[in-house]
Amino acid sequence: MFALRDFQATARAVVVSLTIALAPAVALAQSDPLPSWNDTAPKAAIVEFVEKVSKEGSPDFVPEPERIAVFDNDGTLWTEHPMYVQLAFALDRVKAEAPNHPEWKTTQPFQAVLESDMKMLAAAGEKGLLELIMATHAGMTAEEFSKIASDWMVTARHPRFKRPYTELVYQPMLELLAYLRANGFKTFIVSGGGIELMRPWTEKVYGIPPEQVVGSSIKTQFEMKDGAPTLFRLPQVNFIDDKAGKPVGINEHIGRKPIAAFGNSDGDLEMLQWTTMAPGARYGLIVHHTDAEREYAYDRDTEFGRLDKALEAAAINNWTVVDMKTDWKAIFPSDIK
């Protein structure tokens, strides 16, 4: 089944490539800043918003320094199924470290990892994930952890797509990030995921530098060790940048209210409210995963990236809801190559 899907995806990519290459509207397509978006309502809404806030003299004009856009990561910029990438990373680390921790065989959530009991794991949620991270990723310096994370990101493969996770980012969102920046926006990630797992690669993949990444974190402690200054990672939660924590993280790191927010799950509800329920031109968007063939389809009934309340709120607050199946021409960068 996986093989069939892979074949279909490849076939579609070829068709998309040929269509783009052979269409008579090539010049138009090239000047289009969002070529992987179909000409449906979401694309029109994005362009309308960007034009009105960036056009001097427009009643909705926003000065460039205030054009702050915040993006959730998991499920908004890259694939979060069959599980959060952060969790896949933690599982690999637990397995690698298990020989040094015989007690994990009978302690949750470690036992679930070692027994590959995905249901038990999913039930542990983001909090359980952070527990796994603390146990396996504290007790080393920030630099050491950064190297472990970078190395893993290069070698790990997505179980279905058999590619590095950093290739499973959404092509339409990459175009959106670039489009916003080209119009004077400063783009930030505001993710429930661990900040140190994202920072080594967000600049290269998203064009978002480490200082514009907000995420969950564990506590660190400054120490002079053998005459060298180090930041040692402690097994304590510092901050959980999810749900009601997202506006807190935004205020702490960015210090001003964004004018645009992009998310995909209930974890992004408060961030979208904080961003859009305020005076002036504001924009909110939710990526709805509706494409089981090219990626995944889920909303209310999933442990990873549940979308329920935020979908109801989208209708009330006039947030754009992207239907991945109908609104996105391509899903991954490989679809257009």
Next chain:
Amino acid sequence: MFALRDFQATARAVVVSLTIALAPAVALAQSDPLPSWNDTAPKAAIVEFVEKVSKEGSPDFVPEPERIAVFDNDGTLWTEHPMYVQLAFALDRVKAEAPNHPEWKTTQPFQAVLESDMKMLAAAGEKGLLELIMATHAGMTAEEFSKIASDWMVTARHPRFKRPYTELVYQPMLELLAYLRANGFKTFIVSGGGIELMRPWTEKVYGIPPEQVVGSSIKTQFEMKDGAPTLFRLPQVNFIDDKAGKPVGINEHIGRKPIAAFGNSDGDLEMLQWTTMAPGARYGLIVHHTDAEREYAYDRDTEFGRLDKALEAAAINNWTVVDMKTDWKAIFPSDIK
């Protein structure tokens, strides 16, 4: 005595203005990016560092995104005597709120504020300051606090110089900030002071946007209040961005190691160590307050901005030590107007 000092300062400002206006080297001064720095060792060291890291092909070249420079605020970018500006702000707020808190008359550090007992207050240190802030500045939204801070910054006057605190920033450091940015550096504030007290004005005064300000903070909580999203300020310390907290704050907010750090007190020691004790081209600088006539003279024996261990470390680590009296042509922007 204050009046005499004011007269002297004014007279000097006039002399400096005339000297600059009438000197034959006007053209040279205009092309000099650091005109308020005398041609002494610190200026030469700064220019040498900036040129070697920003010149492509240089063995010490650093790519632009990695040119991160961090600046302490109190005593490094603006005057911190006779007390931290943050403390002056807190004192005014305690006095304004005192009628609602009769218990403060017999509770430290509030009693010290109401009795203007500066010695007792100084002994309370930055921790005591944060206690005052929490008592007087929690229980409101982030937006409300921002307005109180902004309003105060416009009306408050420095007791000696009789000017707004934002005019008591150091002209040579303003030039240094601009010089670094002109050479591809991204400049950040990393201060023990409250982050929300700085952010309303750092962009205008220093050219540093809110998202590049790291500081101490109290906890905030997201709440929907009468249908509107708010961040409510809680009377709990969130983070103290001083001493060993500075590398932690840098790592959390910026996510990469700076290549240049600028401070003036022992509170900056760990930030300077973290920045400079690492491979590659690195630069550390300490502003030494040596000019009682134009500003203040203090180092080991002061409650505000004590400079002791960091001065010893400067010699060992080859950090530049600025002697304000001999190395700075002007102190405040008003000196060159």
